[in-house]
Amino acid sequence: MESYAARVASVLDALGVEDYLYCGLSMGGAIGMELALMHRGRLKKLVLSNTAADFGPADFWDMRATIARTDGIAALTDATLGRWFTREFAVRRSDVVDLARSMLAEVDPKGYAACCKAIGSFDFGDKLSGITQPTLVIAGTQDLATTVEQAGALCESIPRSYYRELDTAHIANLEGGDGFTLVVQKFLREP
Numbered sequence: 641m642e643s644y645a646a647r648v649a650s651v652l653d654a655l656g657v658e659d660y661l662y663c664g665l666s667m668g669g670a671i672g673m674e675l676a677l678m679h680r681g682r683l684k685k686l687v688l689s690n691t692a693a694d695f696g697p698a699d700f701w702d703m704r705a706t707i708a709r710t711d712g713i714a715a716l717t718d719a720t721l722g723r724w725f726t727r728e729f730a731v732r733r734s735d736v737v738d739l740a741r742s743m744l745a746e747v748d749p750k751g752y753a754a755c756c757k758a759i760g761s762f763d764f765g766d767k768l769s770g771i772t773q774p775t776l777v778i779a780g781t782q783d784l785a786t787t788v789e790q791a792g793a794l795c796e797s798i799p800r801s802y803y804r805e806l807d808t809a810h811i812a813n814l815e816g817g818d819g820f821t822l823v824v825q826k827f828l829r830e831p
Contacts, residue, residue: 645674701760768797
């Protein structure tokens with residue numbers, strides 16, 4: 641995960657970005673945790689949405705990587721979408737779920753497998769207290785991928801953190817829509 645954060649940092653450097661705010665969801669949140677330590681003076685505020693300091697056993701992620709490489713992303717799509725969105729949202733907003741399905745179909749299986757390896761080896765628990773930036777932790781009350789308990793553990797360990805729950809599954813920015821946006825904007829705009 642640290643190498644993914646270093647890639648983000650190199651893009652920021654190339655663009656001449658000095659100070660910035662960061663919002664990351666799931667794996668993007670893990671990258672944000674790494675950036676918070678890497679850029680203590682540059683990253684001013686951090687939003688960690690539907691993420692965790694540890695995403696579960698490496699063998700689970702190894703299995704998903706193997707399926708992606710051998711059977712393709714399509715073999716993982718239905719189960720993934722089932723965790724990403726609540727059943728009610730999937731019925732009400734099938735257009736959003738269809739968009740997510742089409743995006744998953746475009747994912748390179750090798751890239752997916754590499755992300756699985758990074759997620760499976762990520763263990764940031766002992767480093768959380770080093771995040772000194774004001775941090776908003778967002779949990780989805782129906783998120784089975786990164787639970788409210790995992791989000792609560794982030795909030796307990798990050799010194800200047802604030803906690804919000806939304807009635808969503810894993811992809812809170814899509815399922816939560818304007819509610820998600822308002823929560824993030826309010827936090828980022830506060831002095």
